[in-house]
Amino acid sequence: MELSSLKDIWKQTLLVIRKQLEKSEFLTWFNQTAIVSLDDETGDCKIGVPTIMFVDNLSGKYSDIICQAIEEVTEIEKISLTFEVITEIEKNHKVAVDVSALVKKEDTKKSTVKEVHLAEGVESKILSPKYTLSNYVVGGENQLAFAAAQAVARKPGHKYNPLFVYGGVGLGKTHLMQAVGNEVIKNFPKYKVCYVTSEQITNEIVQAIRSFKTNELRSKYRNVDLLLVDDIQFIAHKDKTQEEFFHTFNELYEHGKQIILSADRPPQELDQIEPRLRSRFEMGMSVDVQFPDFETRFAILQQKAKESEIIIPNDVLEFVAMNVHHSVRELEGILNQIIAQYELQQISPTVDSVAKLMKKTHKRQTLVGNSKMDGYTFESEKTPEDIIEIVCNNFKITDKQVKSESRKKHVLMARQLIMYLLKEAMDMTYEEIGDLFGGKEHSTVLHSCKKIKELMDTDPRVRKEVNQLLGMI
Numbered sequence: 001m002e003l004s005s006l007k008d009i010w011k012q013t014l015l016v017i018r019k020q021l022e023k024s025e026f027l028t029w030f031n032q033t034a035i036v037s038l039d040d041e042t043g044d045c046k047i048g049v050p051t052i053m054f055v056d057n058l059s060g061k062y063s064d065i066i067c068q069a070i071e072e073v074t075e076i077e078k079i080s081l082t083f084e085v086i087t088e089i090e091k092n093h094k095v096a097v098d099v100s101a102l103v104k105k106e107d108t109k110k111s112t113v114k115e116v117h118l119a120e121g122v123e124s125k126i127l128s129p130k131y132t133l134s135n136y137v138v139g140g141e142n143q144l145a146f147a148a149a150q151a152v153a154r155k156p157g158h159k160y161n162p163l164f165v166y167g168g169v170g171l172g173k174t175h176l177m178q179a180v181g182n183e184v185i186k187n188f189p190k191y192k193v194c195y196v197t198s199e200q201i202t203n204e205i206v207q208a209i210r211s212f213k214t215n216e217l218r219s220k221y222r223n224v225d226l227l228l229v230d231d232i233q234f235i236a237h238k239d240k241t242q243e244e245f246f247h248t249f250n251e252l253y254e255h256g257k258q259i260i261l262s263a264d265r266p267p268q269e270l271d272q273i274e275p276r277l278r279s280r281f282e283m284g285m286s287v288d289v290q291f292p293d294f295e296t297r298f299a300i301l302q303q304k305a306k307e308s309e310i311i312i313p314n315d316v317l318e319f320v321a322m323n324v325h326h327s328v329r330e331l332e333g334i335l336n337q338i339i340a341q342y343e344l345q346q347i348s349p350t351v352d353s354v355a356k357l358m359k360k361t362h363k364r365q366t367l368v369g370n371s372k373m374d375g376y377t378f379e380s381e382k383t384p385e386d387i388i389e390i391v392c393n394n395f396k397i398t399d400k401q402v403k404s405e406s407r408k409k410h411v412l413m414a415r416q417l418i419m420y421l422l423k424e425a426m427d428m429t430y431e432e433i434g435d436l437f438g439g440k441e442h443s444t445v446l447h448s449c450k451k452i453k454e455l456m457d458t459d460p461r462v463r464k465e466v467n468q469l470l471g472m473i
């Protein structure tokens, strides 16, 4: 069959397949694929794919869908598929179809303006439109959480109330919650959706208590149809806040309003939270998100690379997916560094250049690769004390000050920065870091690291500073 018609056939086939899959799944597994040969007598059809992983996945999971779609498009009776790895198929073959263009076309057709409805007077961070259910990559480790989120978005306040999402840092809790928020706004434009961190809600409650306005606060929240409270574990030890939140929770619950909570651990393990509140949290559905397996990590990287519209070779993405072992945020962080390097220094990402880059931030880790990318073993030359010294010098304070209980702004900042660097660059655990600072609690260290990450997101100066320090380490 002629090349151009193979391309047409694949394009039509992809349109059929697209209808059956989520966008992210479709983009992940059908980009850089093509029909390279098709025999209309025997039905033998060869599909070109970029890496061996695609062969496994497409033949394992999608071959029925593909066969049926080709049969539908070509009217050939019985298609039998084989797969072949062909690198840079888009560049070298005229048969390749631009899959992202296909999807983009649908997007422009159905793009709608989003509007966030807030209950009057309720303070809320606006939901970030970048978090959606369709760009949440689903794998075994978050499947249940995703299914529950979808169900809640379809019928808020109906079945899983509250929905309690738990799991470690950077594993997609905030993304999932906000995605539900965005979806609910889309499905129920009149609904009032409110997203707060537990820190924000604590502040609000404390203020209300101080000014004797708790009734007003309660009536404000009563207007909300969907309340999202992120990182609820931080209301531990705060008795008044917990008491007030208990009433708000009941108020909403009794009126059939949907509540979604996230935390770093399941409700039963929130020791410092009142039992009656804990048991409320357990009333609905608890789902966990865990660190994704290799295939899902790879799919997430592909998805994020696609979103940033930069083409990164699959072997590079595979290398990153293989060498990240903690969180999706870390995965994304490395991808962002790769993109920055590409944009600023015009360095095209290769396994080598990325290995160098990761060497800076993964000091204590041995980087691994497949046969083509062997031999990346890196040892740290710096000790934790060196890092403390570097940061203290930068802030012109002493090692003693930084390890004291001082809450002076710049001392606090230096301390938080050190904790962050020890976590990110030295790969130390929260407990190890806590010990270094006179037995500080796991949650304190975690909070410090989180604080720095947030600052890096919002303040370019902090981002620059941290990157400079990482460079020195």
Ligand code: ADP
Pocket: 135, 136, 137, 138, 142, 167, 168, 169, 170, 171, 172, 173, 174, 175, 176, 300, 303, 328, 329, 332
């Ligand atoms: P958490 O709230 O659990 O600390 P986040 O929701 O902030 O984690 O996730 C960290 C980053 O990783 C976000 O940018 C998010 O988009 C991304 N992420 C996490 N899980 C997924 C996933 N399954 N698919 C796509 N992106 C994800």
Ligand code: MG
Pocket: 170, 173, 174, 175, 230
């Ligand atoms: Mg979060």
